[in-house]
Amino acid sequence: MQLWVSMEEVEEGTLRVYVEPIGEEKVLVWSLSNSVQPGWQLGRAPLYNVTTGFYQVVLEGVLGVNQLDVLKVDDIMMFYGPCSLWPKEATPGAGATTTTTSLPPISTTTQEPLGEYDCDFENMFQPFCKWQMSEENGTVPWRWQVGPPQSLSPGPSVDHTYGTATGHYLYVESKWADPMASAQLSVGPLESFQCLRFWYYMFGERTPQLVATTSINGDVYSPEFFKEGSQGDAWHPAKMTLHINGGNYYATIIAQWNESSQGIIAVDDLRVHPGYCPYDHTDPASLHDFENNGSDFDVVDGGIVDWDTMNTGEQVDHTLGTMKGYMARVELSEYNVDDIGQLISPVYKNYGKTYKCLHFYYYLSGLSGGAQLSAYVRSTEDGSGVSINMYKTLIFQQKISQGEMWVNAEGHMKMTGNFQVIFEAKLLKERPPAVVMGIDDVFATTEDCRTASICDFEHDMCSWINSEEDTADWLLQRPGDGDAALGPPVDHSTNGADGHLLLMSGPLMPPEGGKALLWSPVLPATGSNGGCFQFYYNAAFLLDKGALTVCGSLSLSCLVCIRV
Template sequence: MKQASAGIKELKTKEGGEKICDFELDSCGWTQDKTDDFDWTRKKGTTGSANTGPSFDHTLGTTAGYYYYTEVSSPITQGDKARLISPTYSPSSTGECLQFWYHMYGDRMGTINVYARQNGNLGNVLWTESLDQGNVWRFGQVTMQSNIGFEAVFESLRGNGIRGDMAIDDISMIMGACPSVGYCDFESDKCGWQNEASDDDFDWMRSAGGTPSSYTGPSTDHTTATDQGFYLFIESSVGVKGNKAWLVSAHLPPTSGSCFSFWYHMYGQGVGDLNVYMKDSKTNQYIPKLSRSGNKGNVWYQATIGLITADEYQIVIEGKHGGNFTADIAIDDTNIAQGSVCTVDITTPATVPTAMPTQPSGPNDCNFENGNICAWRQDGTDDFDWRVQQGRTGSDNTGPTADHTKGNKNGYYIYLEASGKTVNEKARLISDGLTATARFTCLRFWYHMYGRHIGTLNVYANSNLNKLGQVLWTRQGEQNYDWTFGQLLVNDTANTFYIVFEGVRGDDFMGDISLDDLQVSDGECPPRTFCDFQEDDICGYTQDKTDDFDWSRGSGRTLTIQTGPRVDHTYGTSEEFLGNKDL
């Protein structure tokens, strides 16, 4: 749900005009160039041509809101230009950031150019976009520097047909150079983030100091740690439980590996959910990337999310109403580090496992980068086989988008394809024969179980392949959108034994299970620098034999009412594990 909101500190121009304009009342001092071929037009609703131009403005998101556009129907011809010129801005040697929203929809679309005009001279193009960009408003920004007074100029260059109406709206000039795309501290505005126009129930709001409700929300922002700094939040004194507010980023380019980070605040009785999705602009699929639930205390926390996609995308931050007026959720200081690998989450290190320690390579170590399964083999007595794969699997809404080794679509992994199979059919992968030279053998691997119909992944170790024996490690149902680290300590005294991965098909096609970076080594597993207590071996931690009682590994509530957690911290669910002591 979208509400009109300026929220930008107003800066005066040299001639006294405005540095913010939504065109709702007038042109705000922007004028037509007298030396071009045709004019920009202030308009509301649709333009005069079908299948081109916006249907509503950006400010209000309705047919009552105004924007400026160029009508390219006859007598306008290909190559004709229309320029809209700002009031004169004062010199800025350090730079100011021109931010705006533009709309370029139509299969005969031309080009928008942006200039900083000095003494009547347009100079070089500072920003440009061409061709059909879809029937959506998009965010643009460009830094303008000048040692003398200057004007910002929007130039529309007509394409080769009438379906080429282009539009601009919500123009602002912000002090300082433009931030990187995805960065925002919310001190001046929302930096291209915007509230969803129609598909949610209420909005994120920009505020400083405390929220309107007591005993919830932050009292300071994260950026400045003062009550003068700004952040975004959802106000829970309005709405009902389950209502959602969506904050949507600008359109972002494909990435082979980037890190999205932000700070969040979830304090108060009855706090709901904070979810983050990556929206694929090509398929409109919402891919879950992170979820946090419940009261986290009156503290700002950081979260980091790895991003890999071959398509343009947007980030969607969802705040869900918890059903109580003391359930405000806030965010601050978003950033996208292009080409960077996320470091460990400051608040949840267990969700980002560290790389496996370097070990001598063995015949059962396999990252599948040679396009085969190394010394492993398919079980000839099961129902179907594991496949070597690059990029996405064959089904939507399940499976990884990249391998774990390289973290991109060029890397290889193996997976079981759930399409065309039936419930409980099995695919097994068998190691080369193992002869333990030490008491233990350590198996380490990465697994991916994302999809609403995920079945089961089991691991066995046995000398007799005709009788698999007891399951030594298992996961069932959807686990995570990202790759997850798994580890198993095998104690098998047989002369020769085998490790078996078994994937069991779930109840429908969105159930692809994947494996990557298998490693088998003699001896105990190396100690981990983190522990989320999801594994039975509790990461090598042991009970002290000289104390009075023991810690217990549990999930869900503890045995005593009105004390202890209801969910673990790693996944925020009652199905996962945590360490506790029951007094």
């Protein structure tokens, strides 16, 4: 939880934050006393590891004998993700934990030595190292920061270098109605091929754009890397090989926004080294982005659908966000029903770890139900026995068009030895028009999957899909979209009219009635202890003619269905 506190008019006083589980005593998780900082200051209180059930947050203000004391609180914000105690003067309660849980891709506190053009922003005497900020008109400076920024949108609670609230990073923030501007960082001059690597954080309602590119004499070239929109409350890696023929150049990182932007961009651990970017194709945790020899993915013999593992120039990839990037891609309009094609990774080495989640981005455009994308894993020591009918375990499946956009996906697994990943394209309809599949940015983590288990529908449908075998679809919308009388006035996540929810209503059904099926992603086996599926619903049925039902299915996973 994030909030803003003002105690400058308080001689003696304390603000406390409690978590109160339903039906239980409240537990203190954060307190701040007698702060002398002028104006408003940022506070962050970790709310996790107190209860696994429903709870309320309780704020308690305690003042001394001076009746003129004024304690102020404003802009309370709740969000998922890592959270460290802030400010430093705050005290954790008995129920709080200040250990930050890193979200994948995870940070590391084992740092390689800094090179000539590298910067982790930890040098107090030269915080920007050799990187320089632009001072041209229309640019604003990057801010050197330790701990959570004092910003409207939530920013990083920790840096990337150390993963703590005492490490440093750079950030910029855009707010509603701010004039169009940019913030630039450059280092050089450089020559020949260079590998640029850095970590970035992008979070907010309408996050500014982030660009990495090259420049000469202030003239910026076309982007080598491009991202826009919120990427979640976590640090993410970026890497790219830079090169300009016939001259010296500068590596340049740009954050840019317009009047409608609101959000934060932060960067940390900037590294520039000569040569191509290093890459270990056997490490499951490496980012397999198809930029180098297709990340050694190969097409499985015996299939008809032919994947291109080094596709570039036909559409924007996910890694770089430009037409220069590479991906695995296939166009399916020329194939027939039941034609399949498989793409298999190299053997990923276990290194004594247990990998629990496969992360990747996929692209599936065209006619919904025309083709199906599946992801599998197989245990193997040396990669032998590969065939189109090899034994493999399904961890992800999708056949609904996602439009012309990259979608984040996760698949639950438990791989304790060496393994391979298989992606399969299968035709469900005869020569479907304009159906395109793409795969990019594959990596595995030892942490459990997150997005497949939790979905608030604020950005998309996560990995939930509407069925093709029913009579109507669930609609992702705001409470006031369409006929507001058909649903609740607010959503549950934000308790506001601007939040999002899934809606199914009688007028969307045919006169004789029908059903709308909503399928979850593929979920892992729960074992003998079972599992818990939790959701919030708002349902009203005329004359009891309807039902909301939750079911399980071994063929896919779990479904929610309404019959009217």
